[in-house]
Amino acid sequence: MLYQHLRNELWKLFGKKRTYIGFGAFLLAQNGMLLVFRFTHWQRQVEQLLDGNGYLAQDYISALTVAVLMLFPQILLLMPLYAALVGGDLVAKEAEDGTLRMILARPISRFQLLLAKWLAGVIFCAVLVAVLGGTALLFARIWFPWRNMFVYAPGMVFNVLGASEGLKLYLFSHVFLTINASVILGLAFMFSCFNMKPAAATILSLSFLFLNLVLESIPFFEQYHEWLLPYHFRIWIFIYTQPLPWARMAESSSVLLAFGATTFLIGAAGFQARDIKS
Amino acid sequence: MIHLNNLCKTFGGRVAVDNITLHVPPGEIYGLLGHNGAGKSTAIGMMLGQVWPTSGEVQICGFDVTADRKHALRKVGAIFESPAFYDYLTGLKNLEILSAYTAPTPRRRIQEVIEWVGLSGREDSKVRTYSHGMRARLALAQALLPQPELLILDEPSDGLDPEGIHEMRQTIQRLHRELRLTILLSSHLLNEVEQLCTRIAVLNQGRMVFQGSLAQTRQREKWVRLKVGDFASAARELRAAQLIKDQRDGQFVALNENVGTDQVVRLLVGQGMSVYEIAPEEETLERFYLGLMSEGKEIN
Numbered sequence: 001m002l003y004q005h006l007r008n009e010l011w012k013l014f015g016k017k018r019t020y021i022g023f024g025a026f027l028l029a030q031n032g033m034l035l036v037f038r039f040t041h042w043q044r045q046v047e048q049l050l051d052g053n054g055y056l057a058q059d060y061i062s063a064l065t066v067a068v069l070m071l072f073p074q075i076l077l078l079m080p081l082y083a084a085l086v087g088g089d090l091v092a093k094e095a096e097d098g099t100l101r102m103i104l105a106r107p108i109s110r111f112q113l114l115l116a117k118w119l120a121g122v123i124f125c126a127v128l129v130a131v132l133g134g135t136a137l138l139f140a141r142i143w144f145p146w147r148n149m150f151v152y153a154p155g156m157v158f159n160v161l162g163a164s165e166g167l168k169l170y171l172f173s174h175v176f177l178t179i180n181a182s183v184i185l186g187l188a189f190m191f192s193c194f195n196m197k198p199a200a201a202t203i204l205s206l207s208f209l210f211l212n213l214v215l216e217s218i219p220f221f222e223q224y225h226e227w228l229l230p231y232h233f234r235i236w237i238f239i240y241t242q243p244l245p246w247a248r249m250a251e252s253s254s255v256l257l258a259f260g261a262t263t264f265l266i267g268a269a270g271f272q273a274r275d276i277k278s
Numbered sequence: 279m280i281h282l283n284n285l286c287k288t289f290g291g292r293v294a295v296d297n298i299t300l301h302v303p304p305g306e307i308y309g310l311l312g313h314n315g316a317g318k319s320t321a322i323g324m325m326l327g328q329v330w331p332t333s334g335e336v337q338i339c340g341f342d343v344t345a346d347r348k349h350a351l352r353k354v355g356a357i358f359e360s361p362a363f364y365d366y367l368t369g370l371k372n373l374e375i376l377s378a379y380t381a382p383t384p385r386r387r388i389q390e391v392i393e394w395v396g397l398s399g400r401e402d403s404k405v406r407t408y409s410h411g412m413r414a415r416l417a418l419a420q421a422l423l424p425q426p427e428l429l430i431l432d433e434p435s436d437g438l439d440p441e442g443i444h445e446m447r448q449t450i451q452r453l454h455r456e457l458r459l460t461i462l463l464s465s466h467l468l469n470e471v472e473q474l475c476t477r478i479a480v481l482n483q484g485r486m487v488f489q490g491s492l493a494q495t496r497q498r499e500k501w502v503r504l505k506v507g508d509f510a511s512a513a514r515e516l517r518a519a520q521l522i523k524d525q526r527d528g529q530f531v532a533l534n535e536n537v538g539t540d541q542v543v544r545l546l547v548g549q550g551m552s553v554y555e556i557a558p559e560e561e562t563l564e565r566f567y568l569g570l571m572s573e574g575k576e577i578n
Contacts, residue, residue, distance in 0.1 A: 004382055008375045016366045098362030102420070105326045105356035105430075106379035107348045113379075275289075276328040278319060278358065 002116060005108070009120035013086070019124070022082030026132050029078060030139050033070050038143055050150060055160060062147035064166045066140040067133070068240075072153070074132060075177065075236075080209055083181045086124055087188030088202035090117045091271065096198060104276050114193065114268050121189055125181035133174045151240040159240050169239050176236035176253070183229070183256050184209065186263040193267035195274055232256050279304045279428050279460045280325060285334035287320050294320040296484040297334070302462055302477075304427075307454055309475035310464040311567060316481040318464040322432050325462075326356060339428065352380065355421030359433035361413055365406040369397060369416050372405055377423040388423065395419045395449075411442045418449065422457075429453065432464045443470070450474055472563040480570055487570050495566040500533045501526075502542070505555035512546055519545055530559060 047057035094100040149166030191201035232252035280302035287295040323329030327347040336343040341350035377383040395415040480488040524532035
């Protein structure tokens with residue numbers, strides 16, 4: 001039965017145009033960034049960075065390098081926004097539209113319904129991240145050659161990799177990006193299980209994330225970084241360091257998965273207790 | 279089929295449903311009457327396990343809804359006022375999705391129901407292109423898909439035009455006649471309830487103020503139309519003789535218990551008054567309902 005419910009949720013989710021706004025925005029942003037990289041001093045700065053460290057810039061300004069560069073702003077801005085938008089809609093939009101009342105006139109348990117919705121949300125995140133990564137690489141390949149990879153994130157990663165190894169790690173990093181997106185979606189989903197408008201659920205979850213970012217930037221909280229989400233969200237970039245920081249990756253993955261499970265259970269408890277009225 | 283025992287629901291400090299006990303036997307078309315905010319939708323919400331009772335018990339088809347919702351609602355279909363659908367999907371997809379929450383339904387069964395409600399040929403159109411009447415038919419189709427024994431209709435005619443209301447009324451009668459469904463109909467359209475229901479319950483500010491057959495509503499107060507030369511004097515004489523307890527509109531009197539029209543005529547003729555006409559007036563549901571509501575106001 002859960003499979004059937006999950007299929008239905010996917011029909012509902014991918015059947016509406018609203019779901020694809022995120023994909024469209026990603027495509028626009030990616031092409032915009034490619035143009036900026038190609039025709040402004042951004043590319044020259046990266047070349048100087050490589051040259052300054054003894055690498056031949058033309059070997060490393062490649063589709064893979066540019067694809068990862070393009071991921072940073074999108075993951076910081078667009079991905080949380082769209083994951084939170086869809087997560088906030090999952091329950092609250094159905095309650096607002098009245099379809100939730102139609103569903104709950106039937107003998108399905110509220111927990112099972114939520115589980116199907118949450119799983120559909122996780123699948124949406126996987127698709128969103130896959131499309132994000134796939135199109136970033138595709139568009140970058142149109143403008144740049146297929147060569148070695150250079151990954152640089154101040155204070156975290158400075159690494160050069162062969163093209164095939166780089167591609168493997170690029171794909172691997174998307175597993176962690178999916179976890180990040182699912183956690184953000186789960187947060188919005190939790191709020192949407194309570195009696196509130198979809199927009200309120202989205203705004204609350206984004207505010208929570210923003211608060212985490214603000215706290216992280218305050219020196220007083222430096223010793224508490226591990227308690228904040230952005231610290232754990234960054235594991236996807238640590239994939240590119242050598243040797244791989246397995247302990248950090250295991251720790252952050254566990255924290256994120258536990259956070260996701262907790263938000264789901266809080267949402268489920270809130271949803272179970274609430275009255276569904278027109 | 280439906281048993282509500284001492285059911286209460288409060289939202290914060292506001293009492294929405296106050297100690298309702300209601301029994302709907304199988305095979306009835308049972309009317310739930312009340313003004314907006316009387317507690318009808320909250321009571322229906324509790325029957326469907328959407329609203330948690332503060333106290334009391336709800337049993338549907340012999341199962342406790344709070345404890346065993348899955349079994350209680352297996353043979354139940356419901357339609358709400360202004361039914362909501364996934365407008366961006368086709369009618370058929372909506373039916374597939376909604377019916378799957380009860381059990382997977384074969385395509386053949388869905389087609390049968392589509393035909394039954396008269397939506398054939400439009401099932402592959404997106405719901406956003408449906409008229410109000412078509413949406414009402416789609417709502418009926420989704421309610422019929424689990425092959426219900428009980429149908430709960432919450433203001434099903436809400437927003438329909440007179441033609442749509444008439445069609446809905448005929449459909450309800452057809453459902454009762456052909457499929458032998460037990461139907462609980464919540465409405466504030468007295469005319470609709472009067473034409474469809476065999477028994478009714480009336481809610482006023484969360485409390486049940488009447489439960490019984492339609493026949494009982496007509497017998498509740500015995501009004502008699504009386505045409506005499508001087509109605510005011512006739513009424514005064516009848517009151518003095520304790521034959522009537524009330525009068526209204528310059529032509530109606532309410533007889534006291536065990537008083538017949540023959541006694542009224544005898545007294546008036548004995549007093550030398552001319553009696554041109556005397557006839558029992560059948561109480562309409564509207565008058566009965568308004569009487570109940572004004573009694574409620576007096577109590578408050």
